[in-house]
Amino acid sequence: MSRPTRAVIDLQALRHNYQLAQSLAPDSKTMPMVKANAYGHGAVKVSQALSDIAPAFGVACIEEALELRSAGIKQPILLLEGAFDAAELKVAATKGFWVMVENHQQKQAIIDADLALPLTVWLGVDTGMHRLGFHSDEINEVYKTLNSSRNVSQPIVVTSHFACADDLHSDATAKQIATFKVCAPVAAMQSLANSAAILAWPKAQREWQRPGYMLYGNSPFAGPQENADKLKPVMSFESAVISLRSIAAGESVGYTANWTAERDSTIATITVGYGDGYPRNASNGTPVLINGVRYPLVGRVSMDMITVDVTELSDVAIGDKAVLWGPELPVNEVASYCGTIGYELLTRMPGRVPRIYL
Numbered sequence: 001m002s003r004p005t006r007a008v009i010d011l012q013a014l015r016h017n018y019q020l021a022q023s024l025a026p027d028s029k030t031m032p033m034v035k036a037n038a039y040g041h042g043a044v045k046v047s048q049a050l051s052d053i054a055p056a057f058g059v060a061c062i063e064e065a066l067e068l069r070s071a072g073i074k075q076p077i078l079l080l081e082g083a084f085d086a087a088e089l090k091v092a093a094t095k096g097f098w099v100m101v102e103n104h105q106q107k108q109a110i111i112d113a114d115l116a117l118p119l120t121v122w123l124g125v126d127t128g129m130h131r132l133g134f135h136s137d138e139i140n141e142v143y144k145t146l147n148s149s150r151n152v153s154q155p156i157v158v159t160s161h162f163a164c165a166d167d168l169h170s171d172a173t174a175k176q177i178a179t180f181k182v183c184a185p186v187a188a189m190q191s192l193a194n195s196a197a198i199l200a201w202p203k204a205q206r207e208w209q210r211p212g213y214m215l216y217g218n219s220p221f222a223g224p225q226e227n228a229d230k231l232k233p234v235m236s237f238e239s240a241v242i243s244l245r246s247i248a249a250g251e252s253v254g255y256t257a258n259w260t261a262e263r264d265s266t267i268a269t270i271t272v273g274y275g276d277g278y279p280r281n282a283s284n285g286t287p288v289l290i291n292g293v294r295y296p297l298v299g300r301v302s303m304d305m306i307t308v309d310v311t312e313l314s315d316v317a318i319g320d321k322a323v324l325w326g327p328e329l330p331v332n333e334v335a336s337y338c339g340t341i342g343y344e345l346l347t348r349m350p351g352r353v354p355r356i357y358l
């Protein structure tokens with residue numbers, strides 16, 4: 001016997017979502033973003049499951065890239081924040097990692113480096129996110145400088161990142177694309193689209209696209225969207241009922257007694273809590289599926305347990321399966337009860353939760 005709390009990961013759904021991204025831009029190459037442990041799904045398993053179809057992978061830092069190399073991933077791996085020091089550049093050159101270059105310090109470090117092999121460089125332009133990247137006015141100059149370095153291999157990929165592509169009514173994405181068009185060197189390869197842009201902004205298509213969230217089967221949009229509606233959620237976060245009790249009207253449940261029964265109630269206790277990545281700030285009423293039926297969370301989320309009001313139906317029993325999020329209960333919906341987005345709930349799931357791969 002073991003604790004029933006687990007994340008079941010459907011690798012067929014993952015491949016379906018990758019192929020959807022690819023089919024929306026058949027002339028682009030599709031680089032899966034597997035940073036942050038593949039948004040909580042397990043970076044090694046996810047990369048292995050895509051390794052026969054994905055030409056490269058993207059991660060946040062060299063530690064994440066080295067984990068994939070050690071696991072036998074052969075493709076180039078892009079370091080999305082570039083190298084943090086000269087030692088990382090040397091490792092990147094020998095291990096076949098690609099590096100983002102986002103500022104003059106990183107540019108100079110590449111030029112000054114003593115490398116065994118030239119590096120593939122992705123050059124970041126700030127088209128409006130104002131977080132990383134060179135100013136559009138200076139990009140041609142930086143491009144020329146890097147192009148003439150013996151440490152840089154051909155071609156350079158010029159890239160930018162969208163701030164608001166998930167907002168279908170915002171004009172920010174069109175503006176960013178326009179800025180990029182004006183400044184991007186003609187000879188360079190290009191990359192713009194994240195998940196939201198792949199799904200909804202065909203004008204963002206370039207040689208490379210960089211899907212993250214959509215690969216895991218979740219929509220970056222708040223409402224329905226034709227292409228996003230074809231995604232299949234990859235993770236089912238599951239647990240089970242471990243206790244049932246009747247409480248009288250007026251009794252409260254859990255730490256801080258923040259929920260009081262208005263009627264005689266039946267409370268099911270499920271063995272999952274904030275120690276498993278179920279958010280503590282999930283409010284009363286957050287839906288939880290038991291045997292496929294939605295019930296409201298009541299009372300505070302504990303480290304290892306939550307409590308659910310199952311008064312409506314009497315047939316809940318100890319051992320019954322509970323789903324915290326999954327194909328029938330989008331993580332986005334749960335996140336909306338917690339003041340955050342599905343990205344955060346997935347990404348912060350701890351190693352304590354076993355990942356079971358289908």
Ligand SMILES: *Cc1c(COP(=O)(O)O)cnc(C)c1O
Pocket residue numbers: 033035080161193194195196210211212213214220
């Ligand atoms: C994380 C990331 C992506 C993927 O974004 P999603 O919204 O998850 O698709 C794409 N590009 C860059 C530079 C990123 O850091």
